[in-house]
Amino acid sequence: MKVLKFGGSSVSNSENCKRVQEIIKRDYANCKQVVVVSAFGGVTDELERCINLASDRNKEYENSLFKVKERHFQVINELNLPAEIEFGTSKKFDEIAELLQGVYLLEEISQKVKNSVMGSGEILSSLIFSAYLNQCGMNTVLFDSRDFIKTQNGKGVFLNSEQTNKNLEAVKNVEFQVALFPGFIASGQKGEMTLLGRGGSDYTASILAAGLKCSELEIWTDVSGMFTADPRLVSQAQPIEQMSFQEAMELSHFGAKVIYPPTLIPVLQNKINVRIKNTFAPDEKGTLITSAPKSERSIVRGLSSINNINLFTLSGSGMVGISGFASRFFTCLAQNKINVVLITQASSEQSMSVGINEGDRALAIEAVRSEFEMEIRMNLVNEPAVEQDLSIVAVVGEDMGYTPGISGKVFSVLGRNGVNIRAMAQGGNELNITFMVPTFDVKKVLNVIHEDFFISTHKKVNLYIAGVGNVGGKLLEFMKNQYDYLLEEKGLQLIVRAVTNSRKMYFAKDENMLQDWKQKLEEESEVANLQEFVKRMDQANLRNSVFVDITASESVSKVYQQVLNSTVSIVACNKIAASSEFDNYLRIKAAAKKHNVEFMFESNVGAGLPVISTINSLIHTGDKIVGIDAVVSGSLNFIMNEFNNGKSFVEAVKMAMEQGFTEPDPKIDLSGMDVLRKLLILSREAGYKLEVKDVEHEPMIPLSCLNGETAADLIRDLEAHNDHFEAWRTVMAEKNIRYRYIASFADGKANVSLKEVTPDHPFYDIHGKDNVISLKTKWYNDQPLIIKGAGAGAEVTASGIFGDIIRITSN
């Protein structure tokens, strides 16, 4: 004989009742089955709502009850059940209505009435379902669980197992092929209806399995087993194939709703295996809960969480070394029936903290205040402190006890994601690590731990992109092209969550807008608002988030601190932050370090060339940069090369502008400001403290050409100075030299100016928009390390930014 329990999710309408009947039919001829049903999905909640409405003297309860009644009649009609079932159902609803009317008139709910109303859902579903099974030709006997399952008084559910098991003996004398029991309901000492706790039909099934000495208990629900984490919170969660009773108990105790915690006790005591199966995919394996489960590949078996937890702390100098404090504290909580979910004590013994349910907060404060009234008055103990809006997360696995370093790994991954752990405890049995975190962070916490401990198919990378012009557009195109490759080869899933330009922004509802960002921005956007953009990114609180700045905007660079405080990494091609005042540059780097996130800006110098990463790598391995010579303006090189090829200077500038090689304001290039910023960044990354004022700087073009406001003014002024530039051509021919705009740093001195280079100089032959960076170091002394290649253009810049994103997220 085996027990099958079908939860509310399995019996929520006539269609589902038919599925359940099919499942029972599979073994109908082979073995006797004890079937436990819950109320139709959501009915218990609705009945509870009705009582609360009635006690608030809100007539709306009648309407709500009517809807519940209609739902039951719809099932009866759709299953074509006989009139006596309609009659029985109607009678039950009359009884409920009468009870509710009493509550409405008295404005009071007694526990007895509450139980009677809330337990009605199971009485109704079992009545309907047993009739349906009989109609399908199955020999089904409907039993009333209240006649067998006996509870005793106390907080929560206290099963009188001796009496229950004795009562169940009678079932063995009844002739049936299917025995149907309503779940959830039981009876007390005086025969009154009692309830086994929310989710208690699982417990009913387990009590029956133990009392009737069944071979197996099957819990049929709407998921294919106990998952590695709540599948509603962790989309990559997988069903656990096998687990021990203890592991299942820990996971369910800490919130895995799929099984009600007390359920595991009777089956554990009687060594009855439990299988969790999916009514909607009956052929899937599900989870087997057994005494000796086979090991899974991961040491951690599963994760679970409970919300609405408060951290209640008792502290004070008077607590130190005085025995009896802890016992008084816990006794006082226990006497008030306050459930303690987690305990921690500071080693100084100056404070003791416990996790309690939000609903017990007021009672706990009152009880502890009164217990320690005298000590509080004498300032030996402080007023109890309570922190709200917390959740408990449990990491569970029997093998964790034998494997060092698990808690280290858990806490380091949380640290990397900026999660503040409020309290923690490791079970003495080493079966679990539990800790409290702000509820706001729970989803993120479960997902990052899951990604680290289970064979995740992929890691999600959440991108918030500011600046979707030329370079930004290319980046998004590259990411789209590489999406499948990165997912398959690197396990990285790129998800674009939001984009903004200076006019519009679009925040994805829940989708990945990588494919259709342009259309979304075009058709469904809202007015751009940078503060709002950052605020929403912060509120989303997604793991592995990256803010990508592809603007040249100072206002965007000003939100970096805020972005990093939200534990979001930054990838910038915008140079303003890294080349701002040295203190600000340091502050931003420090904020990134503090929040365990990254601030990366490889594309600030040399676009996609590996310049900053090379400098960082040399320094990390013990080298020292002693000199830098660099031609780092792709646009200026392009202009000079076109000029050398015979174009007039102004023609060459126009070409560079048209082809998108210059900054949005070309004066930033021609003034040498862009090169100066790059030199600042290189030398700072090389370990030198340098400000703009420390750099000797001569613009590439006469100062008088830089006074205009617009690009048209610049072109006009350059044309007016044509003779100045043509004179360069003459000098170059006479001296057999070329002019290059060079950034240099040596002996603590930095300089940016136009210099002559001879044909044997490495900067003489530079093609197109190439950059050359020559690094003289302790190790590259005789021959400097030279990095050369295209240093401007949308493609190479986008590839530099893309490289940073991948480097950050594949850590």
Ligand SMILES: Nc1ncnc2c1ncn2[C@@H]1O[C@H](COP(=O)(O)OP(=O)(O)O)[C@@H](O)[C@H]1O
């Ligand atoms: N670790 C977990 N594994 C599987 N399901 C879980 C887990 N944690 C929470 N759940 C949730 O539990 C639900 C099943 O429990 P419940 O709604 O009580 O079902 P039923 O009505 O069948 O008793 C699933 O739909 C799932 O969303």
Ligand SMILES: N[C@@H](CC(=O)OP(=O)(O)O)C(=O)O
């Ligand atoms: N109907 C009860 C008992 C129960 O166990 O339901 P379910 O099996 O749907 O979780 C409740 O909602 O609490």
